[in-house]
Amino acid sequence: MANAISxxxxxxxxxxxxxxxxxxxxxxxxxxxxxxAIQRAARARYGAxxxxxxxxxxxxxxxxxxxxxxxxxxxxxxxKQVDLKQAAKLKKDAVVxxxxxxxxPAIDLGRIDAQxxxxxxxxxxxxxxxxxQFEEYKDRVGEIITGVVKSVEFGHVVVNLGxxxxxxxxxxxxxxxxxxxxxxxxxxxxxxxxENRGPQIFLSRAHPEFxxxxxxxxxxxxxxxxxxxxxxxxxxxxxxxIGVISRDSSIDPVGACVGMKGSxxxxxxxxxxxxxxxxxxxxxxxxxxxxxxxxxxxxxRVVIDEExxxxxxxxxxxxxxxxxxxxxxxxxxxxxxxxxxxDIMTEADASEKxxxxxxxxxxxxxxxxxxxxxxxxxxVAEGFGELEEVAYVSVEELAAIxxxxxxxxAELQSRAQEALDRREQAAREERQALGVDDALAxxxxxxxxxxxxxxxxxxKTLDDLADLATDELVQKKRVDQRRRKSDSSSDDKGGxxxxxxxxxxxxxxxxxxxxxxxxxxxx
Numbered sequence: 422m423a424n425a426i427s428x429x430x431x432x433x434x435x436x437x438x439x440x441x442x443x444x445x446x447x448x449x450x451x452x453x454x455x456x457x458a459i460q461r462a463a464r465a466r467y468g469a470x471x472x473x474x475x476x477x478x479x480x481x482x483x484x485x486x487x488x489x490x491x492x493x494x495x496x497x498x499x500x501k502q503v504d505l506k507q508a509a510k511l512k513k514d515a516v517v518x519x520x521x522x523x524x525x526p527a528i529d530l531g532r533i534d535a536q537x538x539x540x541x542x543x544x545x546x547x548x549x550x551x552x553x554q555f556e557e558y559k560d561r562v563g564e565i566i567t568g569v570v571k572s573v574e575f576g577h578v579v580v581n582l583g584x585x586x587x588x589x590x591x592x593x594x595x596x597x598x599x600x601x602x603x604x605x606x607x608x609x610x611x612x613x614x615x616e617n618r619g620p621q622i623f624l625s626r627a628h629p630e631f632x633x634x635x636x637x638x639x640x641x642x643x644x645x646x647x648x649x650x651x652x653x654x655x656x657x658x659x660x661x662x663i664g665v666i667s668r669d670s671s672i673d674p675v676g677a678c679v680g681m682k683g684s685x686x687x688x689x690x691x692x693x694x695x696x697x698x699x700x701x702x703x704x705x706x707x708x709x710x711x712x713x714x715x716x717x718x719x720x721x722r723v724v725i726d727e728e729x730x731x732x733x734x735x736x737x738x739x740x741x742x743x744x745x746x747x748x749x750x751x752x753x754x755x756x757x758x759x760x761x762x763x764d765i766m767t768e769a770d771a772s773e774k775x776x777x778x779x780x781x782x783x784x785x786x787x788x789x790x791x792x793x794x795x796x797x798x799x800x801v802a803e804g805f806g807e808l809e810e811v812a813y814v815s816v817e818e819l820a821a822i823x824x825x826x827x828x829x830x831a832e833l834q835s836r837a838q839e840a841l842d843r844r845e846q847a848a849r850e851e852r853q854a855l856g857v858d859d860a861l862a863x864x865x866x867x868x869x870x871x872x873x874x875x876x877x878x879x880x881k882t883l884d885d886l887a888d889l890a891t892d893e894l895v896q897k898k899r900v901d902q903r904r905r906k907s908d909s910s911s912d913d914k915g916g917x918x919x920x921x922x923x924x925x926x927x928x929x930x931x932x933x934x935x936x937x938x939x940x941x942x943x944x
Contacts, residue, residue, distance in 0.1 A: 434479070440546060447549075452479050454545030459484070467525065470500035486525040492517050554585040555620035559613045565634045566624070570604045580606060580624060587622035595626050595694050596658040607692065609634055627657035632698070635689045636663070640678055648674045651703040654757035661696055662714060662754045664703035675700045701758070707732070711763065714755035718744035721768055731762045735771040782806050789840040790833060799824070800833075808844075812837035845869050857881045864934050866927045871918055878917045886935040894918055895928035 437455065441448040459475040463486055467473060476485045490501055492508045492515050503523075508515035511523055568580035568587060576591040578600050589608055600606065608624035609631040625631055633650045642648040652664040665674040678700045679686050686698055704710040708723040711732055718740045724733040736744045744765050745752050756763045766774070779801055786797035789808055803822050805811055811819070812834055819830035848869035852862075855876030860883050862872060880886055886894075896916035916928070923931075 434481075437479070448479065450549040451542075451546060452477055454542045454549075457545060458542050459486070463525065468500060470498075472501055473525070487522045488525060489520055490523055492519045492521060551619040554622075555613065555615050558585060558610065558620065558622050561610050562613060563630055563634070564610050565607055565631070565638065566610055567605060567607050568624075570600055570602050570606055572602060573600060578606070580608065582622070585620070585622055587624040589624045589626060593623070593625035593627045594657075595696070598626070598658065598694050607635075626693075627655065629653035629655045629661070632661055632663065632689065632693065635692055636678060636685075639685045639688045640680070642667075642672060642674075642677045647672060648677055652758045652760075654754045655696070656750055656754060658694055658696055660699070660750055660754060661693070662699045662701060662758050664701050664710065664714070664758055666703040675702055699754075707759065707761070711755065711759055711761070714758045715744050715751065715763075718751065720744070722771070725761075731764060732759070733764045733766065733771075735766055735768055738767045738769060741765065741767050778806075786811075790836045792833075792836075808837050808840055812841055848873050852876055855881070858883065861886060861935075865930050866923060867931060868921075871921055874921075875917060880917065883935050883938055887932060887939065889917075889932060891925055891928040891932060892916060894932060895921075895923040895925060 437448055437451045441451045456475045456477050459477070460473050463473045463475065464471060467488070472489045474487055474489060477483075490503045490508075490511075492505065493502045494504065494517055496502045496504050503511075503521075505515065505517065508519070508521060512519070512521045515521055566582060566587070568582040571579045571581040571586065573579070576594075578589040578594065580587045580589060587608070587610070589606075593611065594600070606626075608626050609628060610622065611625040611628060611630075612623040614621045614623070630653075632655060633653050636650060637643045640648065643650065647669050648665055648667050650663050651666055653661070654663075655661040663678075665678055667674040667677070677685075686700065690696060690698060699716060701710075701713045701716060704713065707725055711723055711734060712720045715734065715736075718736060720734055720736055720740075722735040724735070725731075726733070734744070743751070746754075752763055752765055779798075782801045782805075783794065783797040785808070786792060786800050786805075787794060790797070790811070799822065800811065805814075814834075816827060816830045816834065819825060819833060820827045845868070852869055852872045855873065857872050857876040858881060861867065861875065861881075862869070864886070867875075875881070875886070880889070894916045895918050918928075
């Protein structure tokens with residue numbers, strides 16, 4: 422190595438070619454690494470203050486070594502500057518301001534210099550190899566990739582992918598799957614991150630995307646785009662559901678995915694260690710898709726709450742356990758598949774719930790409108806549930822109810838509006854007792870009841886309201902779809918006014934109106 426740089430040109434180029442081929446990187450990068458190593462060695466020999474450059478011919482192996490100096494009138498830095506007299510020896514027509522080349526003799530590397538140069542080259546090549554790995558795999562996220570298990574460390578599987586290594590973390594493995602060193606294993610590229618120790622390639626066998634890509638390999642119609650997997654949900658190692666749709670009405674999407682005698686789906690099942698797969702026809706109609714997703718259970722009725730993004734599913738009594746599934750698996754997967762929280766209840770439970778709601782609404786109308794039980798029940802039976810509905814519906818619609826006339830309708834509307842006024846006054850008094858500023862009552866979209874809720878949450882001034890973010894104010898309550906509604910620990914509290922049904926746009930308007938005085942004060 423001592424004389425390699427100055428003497429053995431052919432060997433130097435051979436080394437560069439070999440390293441570039443072995444590491445699968447550009448030869449120019451290896452040559453650049455060698456030049457950098459020579460420059461460092463030369464600076465150590467001639468002085469680190471010199472601006473020394475090296476150029477290695479990638480074909481012949483010829484090495485040129487020089488230092489760059491600036492032509493000045495008065496030399497201040499003797500390592501990087503020369504005057505006109507010295508410059509004339511290097512370049513006849515040199516003028517002040519020129520940068521000229523001062524050739525240096527080739528150097529022989531000593532043992533320490535050679536070792537240092539070797540480290541520089543290795544580091545440069547390693548960096549280039551890491552960059553090549555990142556560039557190669559960053560665009561392969563979502564692809565199925567095959568590798569050989571290199572090791573199993575602390576439950577994490579390290580996979581040799583040929584040009585790089587990937588890792589299947591414990592939570593991305595199929596439970597109870599036994600993996601041994603030397604096994605060939607398929608997985609999906611989940612994420613590729615650039616880190617100091619090199620690109621980290623994270624693989625998965627538990628992600629729904631792995632199942633979708635396996636189906637694409639086994640079902641030509643999916644690969645060709647005739648059939649599309651619209652949604653997928655997995656309980657790795659146990660059960661999975663996929664929703665499929667066909668762009669060609671002559672092709673049955675479920676039958677195509679199952680294959681002749683189940684051959685296609687069985688190939689996927691075997692790769693996923695016996696995981697049972699329900700293949701479901703996808704539908705744009707949410708209710709239809711939910712009914713399909715809960716198979717094999719039969720569904721009697723579906724009620725969709727668009728505001729809460731919840732779905733209430735009523736099933737016959739003997740279908741309850743089947744709809745919920747073992748440890749809630751069936752309803753959990755159906756919930757993940759549809760992207761909605763699903764509540765399962767029997768017909769008896771649904772009837773009891775409806776009865777309670779009917780009684781509660783009847784009592785509301787009896788108390789607030791001062792009417793008898795028969796009339797209040799008649800209003801509920803006609804679909805009225807809130808005072809606002811009675812107060813602001815057209816008189817004609819109320820009068821159209823059997824047994825009603827326009828005089829009764831007008832009287833009911835008058836009483837409903839008076840009841841709402843009483844509520845508003847009670848809420849105003851409570852708000853004032855809480856110490857909520859009157860200025861908040863001038864904000865758009867806010868009612869006195871909302872102001873009471875804000876006051877109880879400690880929001881009592883314009884500045885308090887202005888400091889909130891939109892989601893802190895109006896974000897809707899979300900429910901963990903993996904749990905039943907009865908599990909209150911799964912509820913996300915949402916924004917302070919989440920229960921009032923305000924939109925994000927309305928929340929934005931409220932907060933911007935509260936911040937308006939800041940800009941007025943600045944002006």
